[in-house]
Amino acid sequence: MSVQPTPTDEPGGGAGAFLGQVISGAALLVLLTLHMIAQHFVLPEGLRDYASVIEWVANPIVVVLELSFLAFVTWHALLGLRAIVFDYGFSPSTERWITRTFVVIGVVTVVYGTWLMYAIVSAA
Amino acid sequence: MSGQRPAAPVATAGPVERRRGWTGWFDPRGRRLGGWAFALNRLTGLGLVAYLYLHLGVLFLLSQGPDGWDAFVDVALSPPILVMDVVLIFGMLLHGLNGIRVGLVGYGMVATRQGALFVGLMIIGAIVLLAATLRVFA
Amino acid sequence: MAEPQTTPTRPVRFRVHRRKAGDSGGRYDSFEVQLDEQRTVLDGLVAIRKEQDPSLTFRHSCFHASCGTCGMRVNGADVLACVTKVADLGPTVTVEPLANIPLVSDLVVDMGAFYGPFSRAGRPLLRESELVPGSQRAEGIDVLTRYEDCIECGICVSACPLTGSDPRYAGPAALCAAGRVIEEPRDADRLAALRFADGSHGVWRCHVAYECTGACPSNADPGAHIMRLRRAATADRFRRWFGVGRAAR
Secondary structure, three states: OOOOOOOOOOOOOOHHHHHHHHHHHHHHHHHHHHHHHHHHHOOOOOOOOHHHHHHHOOOHHHHHHHHHHHHHHHHHHHHHHHHHHHOOOOOHHHHHHHHHHHHHHHHHHHHHHHHHHHHHHHHO | OOOOOOOOOOOOOOOEOOOOOOOHHHOOOOOOHHHHHHHHHHHHHHHHHHHHHHHHHHHHHHHHOHHHHHHHHHHHOOHHHHHHHHHHHHHHHHHHHHHHHHHHHOOOOOOOOHHHHHHHHHHHHHHHHHHHHHHHOO | OOOOOOOOEEEEEEEEEEOOOOOOOOEEEEEEEEEEOOOEHHHHHHHHHHHOOOOOOOOOOOOOOOOOOOEEEEOOEEEEHHHOEHHHOOOEEEEEOOOOOOEEEOOEEOHHHHHHHHHHOOOOOOEEOOOOOOOOOOOOOOOOEEOOOOOOOOHHHHHOOOOOOOOOOOOHHHHHHHHHHHHOOOOOOHHHHHHHHOOOOOHHHOOOOOHHHHHOOOOOOHHHHHHHHHHHHHHHHHHHHHOOOOOOO
């Protein structure tokens, strides 16, 4: 008996998303650890007051690290949400619309975060 | 013998779908270690996404000057919020450390030892959570 | 003369899922059965059918975890009823059909639906088995066949949290079968099996819960097969893109 296999999807479908989760997840392990230590654990009060935040973001390395954190955490979060939604078995065309929706949400999130950082740095 | 056989019951419908449905992934009955890891990873993931957007919303106060932010800091350092911080750190640790398991096992590494890997990572997580809790309430 | 030894029995309450073709919904019927501590859930179901309700339908054959026909959900766990002792289950035993596979009647599911993705995996269900040197075939038997590894009970499909929501997911049993082709092709098309598995409704839909592996009564380990398939698919992609790594074929 020989049966030709019918692929479950286009070859490699889903592989890129999983790789994206692994890469962004690995980046978050580093960036989230740095964020938590710098923003919370090295401070006596555990949280920066306004003056301390303004002083902190004057350092361009901090700005780069926090914006990288924002980009990776948004990527990871929305890719994860998309995976949960995809588990409910939609048609390929609906899946494409879901992906586009998450891309728009992701872009809006990163633009908002970048504007916020710009506003805070400007105050500094 | 008449050759007449009794009429068999007539089936009026074929097999019926009986899937667990959209909440089936969280059915706790009969769940094993990997299943709990999956369910908790998903729950903490959903919680962390909600927190991400809450956090970004609160940070908006920083664009409005010192008054709003410093008032928020006073509230954020109150004991009930600190307890929520510990819950948040628990979620981060569980999701992050289990993510190491998913990343490794998901590419075929230690594919037959995922349970032991999960237990090992959770022991590390428990130690870090204990240290973080002590720091939060110090 | 010594008294004949009798094993003490206790009453066990069974809550059994019932639904016949054409019924608008399912219900649970309760039965009480006297069973000793060595008896299994399958023994209880056989007793119910024999003594209380001949219309109860369920599948079974070997009574020793070899045929895979009595897979069902007992108190929420996906098990073979023939090796699940009632003594381990408490006073009430709730018996339901396997989840995620269409229901035919009471506890019987449509195994045709279960076998569908197996064919798509390009792996014949039956493979020729090698004869042990010196052994003899029974009269009239030209070719020996066997189910290898997997006993095709459907328990992994029922236990999988993903198969429950995504009907397009190939499921752990079929992916495990594809994994066996990769592992031991025996003239099967290895690359085609990999192409079958390497999709968003194939190995990449799995979330590494390993419920399939935990529930499998024959240690086929579908979870590890799925993860090895991912590695093979990734290595194959690297080979095609960058010309490095081992060929999948």
